[in-house]
Amino acid sequence: MKYLAFVLFATPVVASQCPPPPDHAEAQDALIAQVQVAPDPATAQDLSNQLWELWADAPDEVAQEILDRGMRKRAGWNLLGALEDFNTLIAYCPDYAEGYNQRAFVSFLNQDYAGALPDLDRTLALSPRHIGALSGKALVFIGLGRDAEAQDMLARALELNPWLPERDLYRPPTVQEPEGDDL
Template sequence: MLAAILWGGAAHATGANSRNDARLEPLFQQLKNAKDPAVAKLLEAQIWHIWTWTDIEDVNLLMRMGIGAMEREDYEAALLHFGEMVRIAPDFAEGWNKRATVYYLQGNYTASVIDIERVLEIEPKHFGALAGLGLIYLQLDRKKPALRAFQKALEIHPNMPNARDAVKDLQRAVEGERT
């Protein structure tokens, strides 16, 4: 469940590459400056909406099918759908992100990190992928890289409560390792 919260849910962007979507930068700026967590949550939902869908109907169909398979915990089917999605639309960051999420859920952290790196090449402000990277490093007991990943996510989205809590815990743990 935590992975779904951090990596994001579902919700229309133009084209398979939302990075150039003119709606994103003002939303990121508002998200960064939002003082009210409820406002931040609305802005986050708008960003996920832009990230998650394209005007390529085949990709949207694969997204729906992949999300459905994830919800049923049919990870093999989800990987097939998301794998086809990244083949059809290699510049669609959310296809890679969803596949990274499935790999994470399967415990295949190496494959998940590879896909997250691709997400961040396409969309450097993908706070969900950064938080997912933090989760992977936590699973691997790599506290310093986990801390950096969560901190980067918070630079973009300061109101991510799970990431904020993780940073507090990790800062204490990392400082404890130094003493």
């Protein structure tokens, strides 16, 4: 562990050193299928927590330490420190979706909604079924006053997990009667 700390603080991290992110596609798909039919909020929350464990499984020990450190800083409202860690993680592992998602979350907490969008787009490009990024993007759109896009994004997230806490923000589209001659 001392060697790991030395590596993290004494040498620059280089993207070519980062291995590919773990492939959790099968496990993620299975958990999404289960949460879609979960019988109650508690079961759905447990399944959601398992999804977060998959997304937060970094490519290697160095990336995991950077991610965990950034998340601890974010949880303690050291947003600048968290941002620095997530920037480091992205530089080290540019193909790891959670680095972008966590940096977007820091931008969201700083109310930099426009700044969060590119990171959410990159997260979803790397991990299209990342429910947290989908719901996060919906919240960013709400923050930007882009309600139609927020509703579309919430609909996508709720298709994957109908138990999301943000489900109360969703307003289903209203069906308008076609105009025509009344008989």
